[in-house]
Amino acid sequence: MGVVIAGGAVSITLALGGMRAATYVQAFQFVLKLLLFIVPAIWLVLHVGPDIRRDALAPVEFTRFDTATTVQFRLDTTLTLTEPTGVRVGGGAEEVLAPGEYPVESGQSWEFAAGAAVPHVGTGPPGGPDWARPLLDPSGHPVLATWSVLVATVLGTMGLPHILIRFHTSPDGRGARRTAAITVALLGVFYLFPAVYGLLGAVLLPELYLSGGTDTVVVALPARVDGGFAGTFFTALLTAGAFAAFLATSLGLLLAVSGALSHDLVPSTLRRLRFTPIVAALAVVLLALPAARLDVGVLVTSAFAVAASTFCPLLVLGIWWPRLTAQGAIVGMVAGLLASAGVIAIDLFLGVPPGLAGLLLGQPALWSVPLAFATMVLVSLRGRPPAWAAAAMLRLHLDETETGRR
Secondary structure, three states, rough: OOOHHHHHHHHHHHHHHHHHHHHHHHHHHHHHHHHHHHHHHHHHHHOOOOHHHHHHOOOOOEEOOOOOOOOOOOOOEEEEEEOEEEEEEEOOEEEEEOOOEEEEEOOEEEEEOOOOEOEEEEEEOOOOOOOOOOOOOOOOHHHHHHHHHHHHHHHHOOOHHHHHHHHOOOHHHHHHHHHHHHHHHHHHHHHHHHHHHHHHHHHHHOOHHHOOOHHHHHHHHHHHOOOOOOHHHHHHHHHHHHHHHHHHHHHHHHHHHHHHHHHHHHOOOOHHHHHHHHHHHHHHHHOOOOOOOOOOHHHHHHHHHHHHHHHHHHHHHHHHOOOOOHHHHHHHHHHHHHHHHHHHHHHHHOOOOOOOOOOHHHOOOHHHHHHHHHHHHHHHHHHOOOOOHHHHHHHOOOOOHHHHOO
């Protein structure tokens, strides 16, 4: 239901107002999101008290449940019990489980008794030394996995369609650069506050790491801090901020998709231009419904890897290397697309063995990005750039004011 409502909201907004409406809506939603994340964060820091603030900066290992705790598992998980542990599975009678590994299906509910030992789920417990290490993938190649995600995130940002489309709303290059600088500054302010929620969540909601629900820590914290009206009120604010965040992103993505379709495939009449977002949203919703049970973290990193392997090489070489040819750009983008999206699809639907092979297929940016760059360069060197390439390069890099005067 949420997928359908979100698709309907963004498609109607874009169909009625076009790019101008999308621009103003996204700007409003970002300001709203910024305020709705900052205000509750300040309230939480002030309301938890000095003891929780001290524990958040110097957490201890979460090894035992202080009180009877119910964990609702959102993902299929394997728990490793290190000692006999009293639990209630699905609200049934309490039973004592022997040490060992226990598979847990998504949707199950386990209630752990007060004082019970916390099971292990891959990584160490919150507050432990392994928890604080900024490395990914516990399967034996954490440094490679971390570098691959960093490459995808850093280089993929410039290739995300809903970011590229924003530059088309600027009147000139100077305005686009100014908008980019202001946006980076605003995002820098915003990203100071997820750390606040993460530090407080590690102390107040450490059980979320068991259930795979750490992405819900933001909306779960206010109710844990205050069970009355204030907690409910700030939970509502944070939920509204989350909705504003993903609706703004969805609107930008739909704008990019429908704009490409209307420009390339549909005669550019205003009526058909208004109709394209609805058709594109319908197709996206139909694709999103069966993907609702997939891990959103995997989907996000996959999108960055694909963008880093396709649009990033095209933009970098197209702006800075005058020898790039159309054939080189096309072949390089296709190679990057197959190397990133193709292997990710194999990882999602067929599964891969653990270890280095699984890492290279699940997080391909570390090798798919260099492959795309190399393919574009090698194919372009075998051809000849268009005659207007040198003039276009000068237009890109000369001062716009001086170019306009001449």
